């Protein structure tokens with residue numbers, strides 16, 4: 167990390183908050199002090215943003231650490247908080263979503279519409295026998311029914327598990343099996359890159375090995391042909407549309423499971439991150455309001471992410487709806503039908519806050535600043551970044567060419583596990599440094615520690631840890647308490663290990679440096695090296711595989727695989743490489759496809775037999791080789807280098 171890091175820390179541009187924004191900001195500098203004086207009391211105040219049917223009698227129970235309970239004894243309903251209470255307050259006509267389909271079709275969905283649709287969907291799920299506590303899998307494109315389905319589950323206390331529509335049938339199958347879902351909600355397909363892209367075939371394939379799934383509810387979006395299994399498959403419009411639009415919500419315990427979201431870990435098996443209701447909703451609502459400086463009456467908020475990731479859960483669905491805000495939701499890709507689509511949408515809906523990933527920004531940089539320059543982006547007042555470290559050049563380009571050199575950029579660090587934003591500037595308070603996530607938010611306690619767990623001095627790097635429990639923290643891994651303890655709470659006793667490297671600069675501000683474990687970040691998506699390696703070796707022609715994340719100018723990191731073929735397939739060749747890339751796509755999903763596959767004769771290993779990924783990364787990034795003295799046979803690296811002249 168050294169050279170890139172010292173360049174980063176020589177970054178000395180500073181951007182003060184705009185005076186007008188600072189003067190009217192939701193959160194001021196005093197909040198840090200107020201929150202650290204009594205962290206738990208701070209979160210109690212934020213919890214009162216929500217409607218509780220019954221207030222809690224204990225704010226935090228940490229007696230069985232690291233298993234937290236927040237707002238013990240409190241009762242609430244997440245869907246009621248996101249929908250009904252806004253209607254009851256007279257805001258039923260307010261737009262919840264300006265939805266735009268990729269082909270250009272649009273839908274305007276008010277809070278009153280949402281209340282009716284969510285009630286109908288809840289009634290439909292009840293008719294299908296879904297009970298409180300049952301898991302429902304959702305595998306959908308970016309359409310309003312995805313939000314409706316999630317809220318319908320929340321309303322009846324059935325935890326949802328949304329599987330990103332870009333995941334393969336195998337990945338879907340594994341997730342359905344792991345959380346034992348009995349109902350799947352999907353659609354015939356969605357629009358991507360100007361054409362309908364199918365989802366139902368993946369569901370059919372997955373369910374061949376999920377005998378316990380009783381029903382599949384299918385939303386008609388593209389009208390493409392679908393296979394139909396009578397008795398199991400039901401059209402959403404047949405079942406949901408005829409339901410009553412009245413449904414009285416039940417209130418659930420604050421710790422009632424809200425959802426399970428799978429994410430990649432360092433082993434091949436994805437982890438089911440469990441989020442519960444009261445603490446999660448409290449922190450997503452507060453962070454959305456505070457970090458984006460939300461003014462619910464006037465802001466038009468847009469998180470340009472997929473609902474299938476935690477960013478979509480927290481900042482397309484639960485945060486904005488809990489705050490009664492109007493959001494934009496877009497189905498498709500940024501370059502369909504032209505490379506100015508996002509900017510056209512911002513101008514059309516008057517978007518005031520945009521939240522997206524650095525990989526998107528770098529893509530727009532590549533396409534050129536003349537594209538956004540054609541659109542009126544003056545409505546924007548805050549820009550957000552998430553998913554991976556934002557390099558200073560992308561930050562400054564974003565601020566200059568999208569934000570008109572006026573808007574603060576908030577670089578928000580968090581994870582599927584943290585549920586909500588954790589480390590971020592505050593737009594009305596922080597003097598922004600391009601590339602730095604800056605400081606733990608009020609109510610959050612973060613530290614950078616060395617190998618021994620001691621806080622590092624300013625100017626040094628180490629591991630990011632969270633030192634106190636926070637309301638939106640994961641409660642466990644679905645069905646695997648021990649793995650929860652081992653993965654997050656064992657590396658540094660009593661503290662949460664995030665898996666990220668970080669550095670404190672001379673002012674004590676935090677710069678995130680990427681993962682320190684076998685996890686890659688490709689276009690802001692988390693991928694496990696081990697999972698891709700297992701996918702590769704599951705192919706009959708592959709004997710052994712090693713995967714590394716190599717720096718990539720657009721996607722942040724890219725997947726580079728080194729494979730040893732079995733005897734007869736040894737020569738590799740373009741056809742085999744293509745076959746392997748497709749195999750990874752069908753095992754995990756197209757996002758996991760290696761950018762490059764290098765067929766090699768041997769892999770560099772330590773004397774104890776561990777693959778030396780660091781060296782492979784050097785090769786993949788065309789660097790001088792690092793220290794090879796612990797290699798069993800350093801000529802292996804020469805072999806690999808030679809092979810590199812014929813990349814796949």
Ligand code: WT7
Nearest residue numbers: 477552553554555577578579580581582678692
């Ligand atoms: C990992 C979590 C949080 C929603 C999207 C990704 C990286 C995330 C930042 C940031 C540097 C970041 C970390 C983290 N990450 N945001 N602002 N700066 N790195 O969620 O899939 O759970 O991935 O993404 O490495 O551990 P996720």
